[in-house]
Amino acid sequence: MGRSPCCDKVGLKKGPWTPEEDQKLLAYIEEHGHGSWRALPSKAGLQRCGKSCRLRWTNYLRPDIKRGKFSLQEEQTIIQLHALLGNRWSAIATHLPKRTDNEIKNYWNTHLKKRLAKMGIDPVTHKPKNDALLSTADGQSKDAANLSHMAQWESARLEAEARLVRQSKLRSNNNTSSFQNTLQEFSNSPSSPLSKSPVVVPPRCLDILKAWNGVWTNPNESSTASAVAAVSVAGGLVGDVESPTSTLSSNGIGDHNSTAFFEFVGNNSSGSNCEGGGGIMKEEGEEDWKGFENSNHLGENSITFTTSSEIHDLTVPMDHVGDNVIAGSTFVERFTDLLLSTSGDRSFSEGCGESDNGGVTAGSGGDSTSEYLEDNKNYWNSILNLVNSSPSDSAMF
């Protein structure tokens, strides 16, 4: 019954791989494919366990791996997807072609997480670290709103994760990179709620995101209440969709992330300093970081935060437009822009100007309604683009 043991670990080598071992593994896989990882080491003449061989191949030897410095676009993608997915490195990796989850994880832990920390942002929650200090005394109502908000966002987040998983699996099965194919297969599935529909229907997670987008971008086009209702409907649909990763939501990370976008509001006077006023940050530039911090500390005419309770309700943010309040969703976009806006040896063209994920919130202000709306639209466009983007050339699948 079942399979035989993977390997007894007696006599197997551990630690760094030698070039000879790499060569053996490469040669074997190129000729035979990896097949069963368990059987591979003996066939390839390696004193390693299959697991070690698999890791060496997937994280280092595989020919379609891109190594070296992360581009600005990659960094921004990581930050934004981390805000959405938490420490789901494999899911994030599907949107970073030719990067491994291990590499992304390392890069986050050694670079990006520190940058956020220096900015006063909790890298786990993507919220300001002193958010607690800014909370109001209205604890109960705030908590209730929090729960509601978290539930909605958790649903959306989980569905996005689920779709990533589905895409990944489909891609591994039929080697297709087409998002449309993914949708079609999903819709054709007997168990799929979309199976009866003859047309390709976007996944529900996008419904939710778009509904949210509508809430934030079109307050005057329809009533806020209807927008909220749209979100509720979309959110309700989420529960109908199979989400194979739902059980993973208990890790707690995503729970925080779920509320991060909307609890964080700011009045950004710095914007995205692509040129001229830029230079606020360098890849390893401590001084530049200090400069940023000095100009962006809370209450120092830059980023400010309202209490969480003020924006928990979906109807509230619109009321705050005139109060120089910018929805928290914008913040992720802005701080990634700020984070990436300058770099000694990098081209600004990647992270500034008209980015491919909805543009950059540049310049000063953040106190106008139009900019606020545009910022939110841009932010959601970026998320939608990320979620929708097909990692067709991803090495992972």
Next chain:
DNA sequence: AACTACCTCAACCGCTTATAG
């Protein structure tokens, strides 16, 4: 030059999920 502290990242560990029998 020697020592120390810090940083990076490949690799391992252990848990979870998927799957063969």
Next chain:
DNA sequence: TCTATAAGCGGTTGAGGTAGT
């Protein structure tokens, strides 16, 4: 349907490199 195992995944470690004193 159940059990055992493979595969996948995220957290952590530690060796090697680099910067600072």
